[in-house]
Amino acid sequence: MASFPIRSAPPDKAVPPGRIGYDLDADVLLLHTVQTNAAFEELLTSGMLRQKPELADPWFPDAYDWMNRMMAARLPTSGNSALWLWAKIRRRDLVTHCRYGRGQVLLTCRIPRERVLLSHDSSWYSALNCYVAVPRLPGESDDERHRRWSHLDDDFNDRLQTAGAADAPVHQWPKELREEMEGSWECIFDRKHFQATDYWQATVHEIYAGDVVEAVRIAA
Numbered sequence: 001m002a003s004f005p006i007r008s009a010p011p012d013k014a015v016p017p018g019r020i021g022y023d024l025d026a027d028v029l030l031l032h033t034v035q036t037n038a039a040f041e042e043l044l045t046s047g048m049l050r051q052k053p054e055l056a057d058p059w060f061p062d063a064y065d066w067m068n069r070m071m072a073a074r075l076p077t078s079g080n081s082a083l084w085l086w087a088k089i090r091r092r093d094l095v096t097h098c099r100y101g102r103g104q105v106l107l108t109c110r111i112p113r114e115r116v117l118l119s120h121d122s123s124w125y126s127a128l129n130c131y132v133a134v135p136r137l138p139g140e141s142d143d144e145r146h147r148r149w150s151h152l153d154d155d156f157n158d159r160l161q162t163a164g165a166a167d168a169p170v171h172q173w174p175k176e177l178r179e180e181m182e183g184s185w186e187c188i189f190d191r192k193h194f195q196a197t198d199y200w201q202a203t204v205h206e207i208y209a210g211d212v213v214e215a216v217r218i219a220a
Helices: 037-046 061-074 091-100 122-128 142-162 175-189
Strands: 006-009 028-035 083-088 105-112 117-120 200-204 212-218
Touching: 028 037, 028 091, 037 105, 061 117, 061 122, 061 175, 117 122, 117 175, 122 175, 142 175
Parallel strands: 006 212
Antiparallel strands: 028 083, 028 105, 083 200, 105 212, 117 200
């Protein structure tokens, strides 16, 4: 028997009304994730859920490999794949994700922060789309930041072209260029670069049944 309540609800009732109450500074983080029924049954049966590497998105292997390496370097836990959760998102957008996840299960979790790697949601796309991440400088406007990013990105791509690696995946780039690009991505973990209202995601190696506060089966 599960140690947490399980209920069923349509998407707009899956998330309680009002502010969700995320606190990125808490010792135990409030997190949400939508998981398949198969994953939920595994959690109920074994008491633990881990992502299977073969289920990772096949379109972005270098980005996910990099995130796995960052987790290995920064977390005390271990694993070769990640589970993804929301660490800060507006309620209306979490409800939208529930609509996309009809027939699946919304898990509300509380996980000690030492097991969690937080990353800036929209800046993660720099890794997914393989471009230089350039955080905004203090007092910098959007236009100024874009001009600075454009100059840095053009310079990097010129050097990548010269190296004959412009059409190659990241793991086949020359070592110094790969490390430069991946090093730029690390800014996504540093909250000082971003606004207080921005969305944050979380990756963990596992979710235990004891981490789950509530499970909601999202009505199809």
